[in-house]
Amino acid sequence: MAKLPIITLPDPVLRKVSAPVERVDDELRTLMDDMLETMYAAPGVGLAAIQVGVPRRVLVVDASEEGQEPAPYCLVNPEIVALGPENRLHEEGCLSIPDVHVEIERPSTVTVRYVDRQGELRELSANGLLATALQHEINHLDGKLIIDFLSALKRDMVVRKFKKQARGAEAL
Numbered sequence: 001m002a003k004l005p006i007i008t009l010p011d012p013v014l015r016k017v018s019a020p021v022e023r024v025d026d027e028l029r030t031l032m033d034d035m036l037e038t039m040y041a042a043p044g045v046g047l048a049a050i051q052v053g054v055p056r057r058v059l060v061v062d063a064s065e066e067g068q069e070p071a072p073y074c075l076v077n078p079e080i081v082a083l084g085p086e087n088r089l090h091e092e093g094c095l096s097i098p099d100v101h102v103e104i105e106r107p108s109t110v111t112v113r114y115v116d117r118q119g120e121l122r123e124l125s126a127n128g129l130l131a132t133a134l135q136h137e138i139n140h141l142d143g144k145l146i147i148d149f150l151s152a153l154k155r156d157m158v159v160r161k162f163k164k165q166a167r168g169a170e171a172l
């Protein structure tokens, strides 16, 4: 396994719409293993392939609490098939937008249809943090970020800050 570099704002790659995966093969399983290692090292609750520069519809999540057994999920071509009627408010962070937190209200339960590591079609019903994380990561596959839940003014402020930081890093 290998830890991969995580792409951060303002890299335009984050806005790409990821393409469906046609076949689950060893290459894809290696990518998912590397994504899990990268997510655990960060540490984070979820990671989409686009965040490591691969524009394919693949994501990994593990919403287990500290001290619990790890509960990793690898989802290929995930699709939301049902959302619950209740909402859940959570202060979300994103590995691609370090140090920024956005309070977001999303449905508290979600059912996702996806293809697993073995290429089998499955369904996962989730609530709590796992439901939030799945919706956050699926947003990534469509180029949507947590800053899109902010007002245009606040979003511009965040983007400007990251552009300035990127310029500063180049100047060094």
Ligand SMILES: [Zn+2]
Residues within 6 Å of the ligand: 093, 094, 095, 096, 136, 140
């Ligand atoms: Zn994210």
